[in-house]
Amino acid sequence: GPFLGGWLVDGPGWRWVFLLNVPLAAVCVPVALRYVPESRDPQARGRFDVVGAALGAGALGLVTYALIEARSGSAAVIVAALLGVLLGAAFVYVERRRADPMVPPDIFASRLFTSVNLVTLCVYAAIGGFFFLVVLQLQVVSGYSALAAGAAMLPTTLLMLLLSARSGELGERIGPRVPLTVGPVLCAVGTLLMLRVGPAASYVRDVLPAMVVMGMGLVALVAPLTSTVLASVDPGRAGLASGINNAAARAAGLLAVAALPLLSGMGPDAYRSAAQFDAAFGRAMLWCTGAFLAGAAVAWATVRSPASPACHPQCHTYCAVSAPPLEPRERGDRAAPD
DSSP: HHHEEEEEEEHHOOGGGTTTTTHHHHHHHHHHHSOOOOOTTOOOOOOOOOHHHHHHHHHHHHHHHHHHHHGEEEEEHHHHHHHHHHHHHHHHHHHHSSSSSOGGGGGGGGGHHHHHHHHHHHHHHHHHHHHHHHHHHHHHHTTTOOOHHHHHHHHHHHHHHHHHHHHHHHHHHHHSSSHHHHHHHHHHHHHHGGOOOOOOIIIIIIIIIHHHHHHHHHHHHHHHHHHHHHSSSSSHHHHHHHHHHHHHHHHHHHHHHHHHHHHHHGGGGGGGGGHHHHHHHHHHHHHHHHHHHHHHHHHHHOOOOOOOOOOOGGOOOOOOTTTOOOOOTTTTTSSSOO
């Protein structure tokens, strides 16, 4: 993604970035229809929660706008922030009282599900802020082109493609607590290593070590996190659990990208001054480090291995990059069921 995005920014133009998902969707939709097994919540009514979706999106949009424009101190910012908080409260109120809510409150009765989503909020806020600012640091301060800055991210991607499935298998054997603690700690180390990247940064000496350590942290973290979320609920609610967890990750990244420039003192002029951006980038990386360590602390204190439910077909159906099987295979079961 960052590599292709960099090529588009340097070539046809940044607006083409938004079309990247079109060919991917064209491939994924027929593959999903053909190969992904269906699962249904027997209690679901099949109605779309329009009110809940509108309230949730409105709350996120207004709070994000308020964070981005907070430096102006205008009345519009204050109004947007207050309305965003009110819409968030209304979202919780509506979801608790609807017969068919988009986010059923009872799913959070699972302590493990709640704990892992708290870890998700912490680590994906840090991940979103880290990758957003690193590519800018490489361009504004180190003089990389957009393509080169995107290509600098490839070691992390390759490590996840090659090793995430094995990380998931390890998570099955030892439980999720250690991977969900060690992963964010490694990511925090990778974030601190990025502080070495400055005006005359060497890719091999300065950038590559940070990308490799960050990649190893994500390898340790992502697969066990996803599988633990899915294993913490009944099989019929796996899609719901996955959707909530993905929404938490995307919302965390969204808010982090909006808030980090404010928290680090990165004003509009910083994007035109290498010295100003470099100083603000250092402060932002410390915030990301704190978020990673907070996620590790939450995981160590609250995450425990899920009780093993009865096996179902979804146990052995997974994406090698982001989610291992939900349960260990039965002894003698050498192949996943069709």
